[in-house]
Amino acid sequence: MIQRYRVLGRSVAEGDELQPVLREAYERKSPVHCECRKGTELPLYISHRQNGYVLARWPGSGARHATACDHYEAPDYLTGMGQVRGSAVLDDETSGETSLKLGFPLSRGAARLAPAALTNDKPTVKSSGQKLSIRGLLHVLWDRAELTHWHPKMAGKRTWFVVRRALLEAAASCRAKQEALPHVLFVPESFKVEEKEEIRARRRAALARVYASQGDMMVVVGEIKEIVPAHGAEKIVLRHVGDMPFVMDQDMARRFHKRFAGELALWQAQDGPNGKSGHLVLAGSFARRREGTFDLIEVALMPVTPEWLPYESSDERYLVGKAVAEKRRFVKGLRVNLDTETPIASLVLKDTGEEASAIHIHDRDDEVAEPLEALLAGQGVAHLLWKEGEPLPARVSRPPRRSWDAQQAA
Known part of the structure; x- marks a missing residue:
């Protein structure tokens, strides 16, 4: 997909033209919205850093973006972020x-x-x-x-x-x-x-x-x-x-x-x-x-891993390495404060179509415990129990990129 933003009353694609527009919007404190989902308000905020201006999603809003969007984030309930957001991690949406x-x-x-x-x-x-x-x-x-x-x-x-x-x-x-x-x-x-x-x-x-x-x-x-x-x-x-x-x-x-x-x-x-x-x-x-x-x-x-992606077991290291080798797009789950007995999603694949896929490492010879069963019932993503030797969910190919005029005409 072409990453586009609504800023200063017009649609701007990511690229050379974006930086001067973001600079003006930052100085004028003008809002920016991601256009990855039509009809959905997805506000972003601008950070001024040494190398220029950077767009970031508001904390906790990442799961609302399209899976192919750069600002997509796995739902908090799949990882330890769900436990600490709003208690140990307090986000101020006014100041960022x-x-x-x-x-x-x-x-x-x-x-x-x-x-x-x-x-x-x-x-x-x-x-x-x-x-x-x-x-x-x-x-x-x-x-x-x-x-x-x-x-x-x-x-x-x-x-x-x-x-x-x-x-x-x-x-x-x-x-x-x-x-x-x-x-x-x-x-x-x-x-x-x-x-x-x-x-x-x-x-x-x-x-x-x-x-x-x-x-x-x-x-x-x-x-x-x-x-x-x-x-x-x-x-x-x-x-x-x-x-x-x-x-x-x-x-x-x-x-x-x-x-x-x-x-x-x-x-x-x-x-x-x-x-x-x-x-x-x-x-x-x-x-x-x-x-x-x-x-x-x-x-x-x-x-x-060599790519600086965290893992906590040899099975998870194999899973992350497999996803990297197969050139998949994904987000790695982290435990944060959760104890080792609490299940989390190891990976969330972003390239499986409109719905992301949460990958849970589990030996299917064992019965699924109640905490994992509850996690598998969560909404917003597809869930897969995986063990070494099994394939990952198929990648859904993106349609070829079209110009913005062609997209508007369509």
Whole structure:
């Protein structure tokens, strides 16, 4: 389909002409509507970013767009977003700003210099959805950055540079603990030897909060390079900031390996050198000691494919890889705060016609449990129980593109 918008009283196609029109609409605070569904009001809002003007859907409205539309999003009830939207994630449709309620602290008493050595992301804890765990925050950011979306044209283009930019743009309109989220979020910049001094200066500025006070904390999101012993403790080294290890004391390390044994096993099972077949993303709150070292406090791990698409089991990794290899268009579901026993849709395929298809991983030799049965009864998408070796729903070919005049005539 041709992506078109109603702006300043006329219909404009996505392309070179759109940017100057969006600039004028932004300055005049004029509304913009997506035209993917005739007769349906689908308002969008304009964000002004470094590279220009970007159109974004209002939170929670994505499922109303056509499946072929760039702004389509899977219904919230299929994933963990349904639990936190309106409670831990509060969207202001007037300002476009989102308030995030965090279930972990971003400050500690100056006397408490030792790391807390805790994680609030245990799979046995039942979350009410009122506040985000550290994993919940990571998933919400990944979702807002649309790093859960995949289109064949993205193949080979999603690098750490792209991931970082998307995360920072997603955080730009968020607030947490009465602060702008970018003030407490650190996402390492891609390292370049020829710019190492400039990068160090920018990193120091980005970490101003923890340099100013030992009692304040920040949140880091980065890719793990290695986990190594360090004088009776352990340290986690992230890519692009090899000279800034994050330290875990013995107790924290013991809990870390016990809690994330599954995620670490999936990471270790990835094939290929230098993480070419996948990555392991860490999100963690951290503080800086007087000596200059950095202590991890709350931690979450998230294995992702080479395309930076999250997965939580070997079956799901196979499913995501299959969908990518078959050049499908889809949205990856995320658990956010939900425990591991609560079912969610692994993928929602966007290329199956007027109705999207939610894919649920399930061994059909087992009886469908009541929670999954309830999920399968949800409206707005077709549902499919899938297991390894089975085909995905057939792709519905789009009609050939026509000019706007031809569409109007039709």
